[in-house]
Amino acid sequence: MSQGLSTTSYALLGLLAFDGAPTSLTGYELKQRADRTLRFYWVSPAMSQVYSELERLAGLDLVTASSEQTGRRKSRRYQITPAGLEELQSWLTSSTADFPTLKHPAALRLLMGHLIPPERMRGLMQDYLDQLTRRRAELSEVRTMLGDREAVRYPAMVADWGLGYYDSETRIVTELMQRLPG
Amino acid sequence: MSQGLSTTSYALLGLLAFDGAPTSLTGYELKQRADRTLRFYWVSPAMSQVYSELERLAGLDLVTASSEQTGRRKSRRYQITPAGLEELQSWLTSSTADFPTLKHPAALRLLMGHLIPPERMRGLMQDYLDQLTRRRAELSEVRTMLGDREAVRYPAMVADWGLGYYDSETRIVTELMQRLPG
DNA sequence: TGTAGCATGTAAGCCGTTACATGATTGA
DNA sequence: TCAATCATGTAACGGCTTACATGCTACA
Numbered sequence: 522m523s524q525g526l527s528t529t530s531y532a533l534l535g536l537l538a539f540d541g542a543p544t545s546l547t548g549y550e551l552k553q554r555a556d557r558t559l560r561f562y563w564v565s566p567a568m569s570q571v572y573s574e575l576e577r578l579a580g581l582d583l584v585t586a587s588s589e590q591t592g593r594r595k596s597r598r599y600q601i602t603p604a605g606l607e608e609l610q611s612w613l614t615s616s617t618a619d620f621p622t623l624k625h626p627a628a629l630r631l632l633m634g635h636l637i638p639p640e641r642m643r644g645l646m647q648d649y650l651d652q653l654t655r656r657r658a659e660l661s662e663v664r665t666m667l668g669d670r671e672a673v674r675y676p677a678m679v680a681d682w683g684l685g686y687y688d689s690e691t692r693i694v695t696e697l698m699q700r701l702p703g
Numbered sequence: 704m705s706q707g708l709s710t711t712s713y714a715l716l717g718l719l720a721f722d723g724a725p726t727s728l729t730g731y732e733l734k735q736r737a738d739r740t741l742r743f744y745w746v747s748p749a750m751s752q753v754y755s756e757l758e759r760l761a762g763l764d765l766v767t768a769s770s771e772q773t774g775r776r777k778s779r780r781y782q783i784t785p786a787g788l789e790e791l792q793s794w795l796t797s798s799t800a801d802f803p804t805l806k807h808p809a810a811l812r813l814l815m816g817h818l819i820p821p822e823r824m825r826g827l828m829q830d831y832l833d834q835l836t837r838r839r840a841e842l843s844e845v846r847t848m849l850g851d852r853e854a855v856r857y858p859a860m861v862a863d864w865g866l867g868y869y870d871s872e873t874r875i876v877t878e879l880m881q882r883l884p885g
Numbered sequence: 886t887g888t889a890g891c892a893t894g895t896a897a898g899c900c901g902t903t904a905c906a907t908g909a910t911t912g913a
Numbered sequence: 914t915c916a917a918t919c920a921t922g923t924a925a926c927g928g929c930t931t932a933c934a935t936g937c938t939a940c941a
Binding site for chain 2: 891892894895
């Protein structure tokens with residue numbers, strides 16, 4: 522029922538709800554999971570934010586926190602609660618999803634193309650193509666790890682979405698480069 | 704030289720540098736211009752942010768502000784300075800563009816597809832397709848306004864980029880929907 | 886006469902980042 | 914023994930949004 526959660530909170534909650542049998546994760550592990558999934562479609566929250574979000578969720582009883590002491594080292598593990606799962610499901614079904622927000626520095630620069638020499642603009646676009654190649658390789662690795670297991674059907678679909686997006690960007694930018702003057 | 708500008712500051716500065724002969728715009732007009740261009744690739748800053756950014760830029764002498772008094776009504780017009788143009792150009796050429804940031808609520812929901820019934824998930828994807836259609840129509844209108852005038856060659860390229868992106872999203876999501884169970 | 890749009894701001898607050906601080910464990 | 918990685922936080926701050934306040938102008 523708690524309305525005041527940010528989308529990133531729900532995203533982290535979702536990562537905790539990933540495994541069939543509820544697993545408990547440390548903030549550190551959760552961050553790693555975010556870097557393999559969320560990063561491509563949402564954000565990669567800073568470690569500090571992961572910890573503070575987890576504590577907030579714990580305060581709302583959407584996750585339980587258990588302090589462990591392995592040897593002399595303390596660590597906290599978090600696990601989604603039934604209430605947390607319910608909250609997450611009701612968010613998924615009740616709320617309407619906003620249109621995606623895109624912050625595209627390369628497109629922004631192209632918009633101001635008239636201010637710099639065309640060769641320079643071509644260089645910027647080439648940089649973006651290179652970045653795309655690297656990103657695609659990273660995501661492709663994730664996709665390979667997922668395979669075609671039924672359990673990760675949805676993550677695999679989202680990964681394919683991302684790969685399709687990167688391919689489309691590559692195609693579009695390549696075409697645009699041919700329209701640059703000079 | 705001033706390093707401390709945000710990308711949004713540069714974006715607004717860029718909008719002020721759009722016309723061949725430096726025009727002066729009010730905050731209100733600048734916001735409208737942003738809604739026709741920046742919105743699709745960067746952000747649509749809130750009015751309050753537009754005003755505060757403009758004042759900051761004025762403080763750095765990157766724009767000049769002139770107060771006008773039409774009748775009993777005061778309004779401020781802003782114009783880019785030579786220093787502002789130089790700063791903008793040096794940002795364009797010297798800085799490396801970050802990889803785009805995508806916040807994609809629909810993809811985030813698909814990631815957690817296993818938590819809700821497939822019909823519900825299909826509904827969410829259909830909602831996104833509808834949003835895409837509307838957005839595409841908006842951008843298409845902008846693109847039509849631009850035509851093929853040499854003066855707006857770059858904005859036209861960016862608009863085509865956006866249209867290509869929306870088309871690619873539509874294609875990808877349509878295919879993904881067929882992979883949903885049930 | 887009243888409502889929609891034009892126009893300009895201030896204040897509060899959230900989200901998220903960077904920088905900083907601290908310490909344990911693993912392995913080269 | 915030193916560096917990398919694991920692990921957990923706090924503090925400060927920036928960017929951006931929402932809510933609020935104000936008043937004019939055009940027009941139905």
